[in-house]
Amino acid sequence: MKICLLCSHGGHLTEVLYIMEAFEGHETFFVTYDSVRTRQLDRRYLLDNIGKNPWKMATAAVRILRILRNERPDVIVSTGSEIAIPAFYLAKLLRVKTIFIETWTRVEQPTGTGRLVYPVADVFLVQWERLLSKYGKKARYEGAIV
Numbered sequence: 001m002k003i004c005l006l007c008s009h010g011g012h013l014t015e016v017l018y019i020m021e022a023f024e025g026h027e028t029f030f031v032t033y034d035s036v037r038t039r040q041l042d043r044r045y046l047l048d049n050i051g052k053n054p055w056k057m058a059t060a061a062v063r064i065l066r067i068l069r070n071e072r073p074d075v076i077v078s079t080g081s082e083i084a085i086p087a088f089y090l091a092k093l094l095r096v097k098t099i100f101i102e103t104w105t106r107v108e109q110p111t112g113t114g115r116l117v118y119p120v121a122d123v124f125l126v127q128w129e130r131l132l133s134k135y136g137k138k139a140r141y142e143g144a145i146v
Contacts, residue, residue, distance in 0.1 A: 002027045004073040004096075008049075008081040009033040015079040015104060019145060023077075031067055031087065050082050061086035068094055079103055080113045088117040099123040101145055102131060110134045 003026050007016050013032060032038045034046035045067050050056045064087050075097040078084040084100065091098050100121040102114045107128045118124055118135055126132060129141045 001075065002029075002071065002073045004029060004031055004068070004071065004076040004087075006031045006076050006078040006084055006087050008083055009035040009038045011105065012079045012081050012103060013038065015101070016077070019101075029071060029073075031064065031083070033083065047083065052082070057082070057086060061090065065090050068096060075099060077101070078117075080111055082113055084113050085116050088120050092120045097122045100125070102126045104128075104144060106131065 003023055005016050005023070005028055007013050009032050029043040029045070030038070030041050031045045031047065032041070033049045038044060038046055047060050047063055048056060050060050060083065068090060073096055076087060076091050077099045078087065079101045080103055088098050088100070098121050100114065100117050100123070102125065103111060104127045106114070108130060110131060118138065121138070124135065124139050125145060126135065126139050126141050127144050132139050132141055
């Protein structure tokens with residue numbers, strides 16, 4: 001199975017790195033932001049940080065579309081942040097399965113990214129049971145993943 005690991009370059013990347021063991025035996029590649037830290041990753045695509053800039057979001061969407069069409073992953077796994085928004089909507093159009101893992105740091109309130117990708121995520125995991133009531137029936141609590 002080919003897995004795209006998609007996240008921002010700070011704490012969200014740290015969370016993905018904590019669960020790398022789960023992807024052993026599978027082909028993986030990263031889509032993340034360019035930073036000193038992410039340049040050290042194997043098989044990576046580095047984008048400019050999107051932030052809340054609509055133009056950067058559109059530019060990132062074009063790059064992500066190219067990456068997904070070239071790599072053809074079976075699934076995208078993301079811990080956030082805003083980089084997941086264009087990726088999950090494009091994945092839906094390309095019929096690529098998606099798994100979103102709400103960040104461990106969100107105990108009471110959902111993230112903006114979580115709210116935006118929830119409708120299109122195939123699997124949506126929260127790491128705190130209290131968050132289940134903030135999302136719909138698709139959200140699942142399987143315990144702390146990170």
